[in-house]
Amino acid sequence: MNIGRALAVSRRVFMDLKNDKRTMALITIAPLFAMAIFGLAFSGEIKDVHVIVVNEDLGMQTPMGQVYLSEAVISNLDPDTLDITAVDNLTSALAMIEDGEAWAVFHFPANFTNVTVLAQNQLTDARTSVNIYIDMSNINVADSIMQAFNGAVQQTISESGFELPVSMNKTAVYGQNADFMDFFVPGIMAFVVYILTTLLTLITFVGERTSGTLARLTSTPLRESEIVAGYAITFSIVGTLQALLLLTVGMLVFGVNVEGNVVLAFTVVALLAIVCQALGILLSAVTHREAQAIQLIPFIIMPGFLLSGVFWPLEALPSWLRPLSYLVPPSYAIDACRSVMLRGWGLDMVWMDIVALIAFAGVFLFLATISLKRRG
Amino acid sequence: MHAIKVEKLEKKFGEFRALDGLDLEVRKGEVYGLLGPNGAGKTTAIKVLTGLLKKTSGNAEVLGIPIPNKDIAQRIGYMPQETALYVGLTVHQNLEFFGKLFGLDRAEILTREKELLKFIDLEKWRDELVANLSGGMKHRVSLACALIHQPEVLFLDEPTVGVDPELRVSFWNYFANLKSKGITILITTHYMDEASHCDRVGFMRSGKLIAEGEPQAILKEAGTKSLEDAFLFYARRGGQ
Numbered sequence: 001m002n003i004g005r006a007l008a009v010s011r012r013v014f015m016d017l018k019n020d021k022r023t024m025a026l027i028t029i030a031p032l033f034a035m036a037i038f039g040l041a042f043s044g045e046i047k048d049v050h051v052i053v054v055n056e057d058l059g060m061q062t063p064m065g066q067v068y069l070s071e072a073v074i075s076n077l078d079p080d081t082l083d084i085t086a087v088d089n090l091t092s093a094l095a096m097i098e099d100g101e102a103w104a105v106f107h108f109p110a111n112f113t114n115v116t117v118l119a120q121n122q123l124t125d126a127r128t129s130v131n132i133y134i135d136m137s138n139i140n141v142a143d144s145i146m147q148a149f150n151g152a153v154q155q156t157i158s159e160s161g162f163e164l165p166v167s168m169n170k171t172a173v174y175g176q177n178a179d180f181m182d183f184f185v186p187g188i189m190a191f192v193v194y195i196l197t198t199l200l201t202l203i204t205f206v207g208e209r210t211s212g213t214l215a216r217l218t219s220t221p222l223r224e225s226e227i228v229a230g231y232a233i234t235f236s237i238v239g240t241l242q243a244l245l246l247l248t249v250g251m252l253v254f255g256v257n258v259e260g261n262v263v264l265a266f267t268v269v270a271l272l273a274i275v276c277q278a279l280g281i282l283l284s285a286v287t288h289r290e291a292q293a294i295q296l297i298p299f300i301i302m303p304g305f306l307l308s309g310v311f312w313p314l315e316a317l318p319s320w321l322r323p324l325s326y327l328v329p330p331s332y333a334i335d336a337c338r339s340v341m342l343r344g345w346g347l348d349m350v351w352m353d354i355v356a357l358i359a360f361a362g363v364f365l366f367l368a369t370i371s372l373k374r375r376g
Numbered sequence: 377m378h379a380i381k382v383e384k385l386e387k388k389f390g391e392f393r394a395l396d397g398l399d400l401e402v403r404k405g406e407v408y409g410l411l412g413p414n415g416a417g418k419t420t421a422i423k424v425l426t427g428l429l430k431k432t433s434g435n436a437e438v439l440g441i442p443i444p445n446k447d448i449a450q451r452i453g454y455m456p457q458e459t460a461l462y463v464g465l466t467v468h469q470n471l472e473f474f475g476k477l478f479g480l481d482r483a484e485i486l487t488r489e490k491e492l493l494k495f496i497d498l499e500k501w502r503d504e505l506v507a508n509l510s511g512g513m514k515h516r517v518s519l520a521c522a523l524i525h526q527p528e529v530l531f532l533d534e535p536t537v538g539v540d541p542e543l544r545v546s547f548w549n550y551f552a553n554l555k556s557k558g559i560t561i562l563i564t565t566h567y568m569d570e571a572s573h574c575d576r577v578g579f580m581r582s583g584k585l586i587a588e589g590e591p592q593a594i595l596k597e598a599g600t601k602s603l604e605d606a607f608l609f610y611a612r613r614g615g616q
Contacts, residue, residue: 008476212460219426219454
């Protein structure tokens with residue numbers, strides 16, 4: 001291995017990227033675009049869901065006057081999530097769900113306050129309930145409706161001084177003030193580097209093969225390992241710069257917090273980039289034309305998208321599918337970046353992810369070199 | 377003295393014999409033209425000699441060193457059939473890159489670049505992206521890249537394919553110029569008329585050499601006026 005020649009290759013790849021404005025735009029703008037689009041789309045906030053309240057609650061006479069528990073619950077419903085309309089009769093309210101005008105109807109029966117208060121004071125064995133009619137055709141919307149309703153009930157119970165036999169006491173071990181973007185940015189950093197590095201090396205290398213430059217390189221003193229090393233140097237630097245860019249914008253625009261050592265997170269991203277450029281070179285060995293490289297894109301993106309845990313937790317995968325995520329390098333990088341940036345973990349805690357990435361790098365660099373050495 | 381010596385060289389792709397016992401000797405300092413129709417095995421021969429392909433059997437030496445051997449790489453220049461340049465880089469960046477691969481330092485690269493750009497008459501285009509050059513200019517840059525490290529043996533694979541007549545003439549002037557500096561050149565072409573520029577030519581057919589000699593001598597022996605007719609003469613004779 002001659003470092004001078006590896007550096008010459010590295011510099012050449014840099015120049016190629018730098019001279020091409022479109023590629024530069026892809027490298028810099030695409031990650032930010034991905035962060036903004038995915039960040040906003042997947043933030044999980046569902047708003048302005050139209051629901052109907054049919055309140056037939058007659059209330060209860062108390063020494064403090066007429067009390068309506070139903071009113072308390074309704075006023076505690078989250079006005080951001082729900083867009084509430086009051087309707088007098090249940091039949092026309094239900095018709096609105098059937099017509100697709102509303103997602104749910106909350107129906108408070110006449111005895112709601114009365115029975116609830118008496119039952120709380122153990123003066124009756126009767127029970128009452130709120131009837132919820134809900135369009136479950138969109139599970140995300142239905143979930144957020146139920147969540148909003150449960151929240152309102154909980155709040156009403158505590159305000160009314162009612163007692164539940166069990167109370168929940170939540171202490172955040174990690175991520176006390178973390179919002180969605182805090183969670184998302186470490187993941188998208190690794191994800192973007194995975195996708196772009198693999199694609200860029202794949203396309204660049206297919207170019208080397210089709211244009212004949214690779215053949216010409218073979219006739220020079222340059223060795224296969226030096227080609228791979230040169231590409232690795234460039235793309236680890238480019239990957240780190242992309243991560244730096246994403247994090248900077250994440251912090252300035254989305255107010256992302258970082259708990260741990262950023263340098264450790266960047267090291268993880270750089271390692272991932274080395275794995276991915278080797279993967280790109282390896283994949284280029286099975287393609288003969290640019291068009292074939294394009295056919296590979298779904299096979300690069302989909303596993304990263306579905307199996308790396310970047311958008312959905314791995315727990316959301318069916319158990320038989322989960323082991324596959326161990327075969328997808330970005331899984332480790334995403335896990336490590338999140339642990340470092342959200343939990344503030346150090347090398348002593350994320351070393352296993354790093355060892356996995358180093359192992360992937362070793363295997364892929366070796367295979368990429370072998371694939372270049374193969375001669376007709 | 378031989379710059380290239382090939383004995384019974386065989387190269388098979390599956391069952392197809394691209395080289396079928398090729399014997400060839402190229403003397404130091406000569407321009408040797410390997411002639412033949414498409415598919416005769418000319419390019420395969422060059423690719424085996426430059427280390428791009430593995431031989432199946434037989435022997436070959438370049439500059440006295442049996443191939444394959446990476447040590448030869450430093451001493452040979454190869455200009456592939458395709459332009460094989462980094463079109464996203466400038467002329468200068470291409471030359472600089474190839475110079476570095478051969479271990480040249482910055483000063484050496486700049487000196488060589490100056491000479492070469494003058495030689496191929498592209499001094500004004502030094503900082504232009506290769507992508508913006510015409511086909512003929514790209515060919516000239518490709519030649520310059522193969523010469524950056526002052527190779528002793530130059531392999532040129534169909535350097536004049538798709539090149540206009542005017543440029544072809546100047547290419548042969550370049551080659552004569554290089555020969556005068558003591559560089560050995562092995563050149564393939566299927567333009568028979570060009571071969572008269574060579575010191576010696578070899579006719580290739582089906583992976584073998586069917587005739588060899590100085591162009592004039594070949595014409596005389598075949599009793600034809602053109603090398604093309606001479607090739608047909610030998611091809612028919614070889615077929616009997």
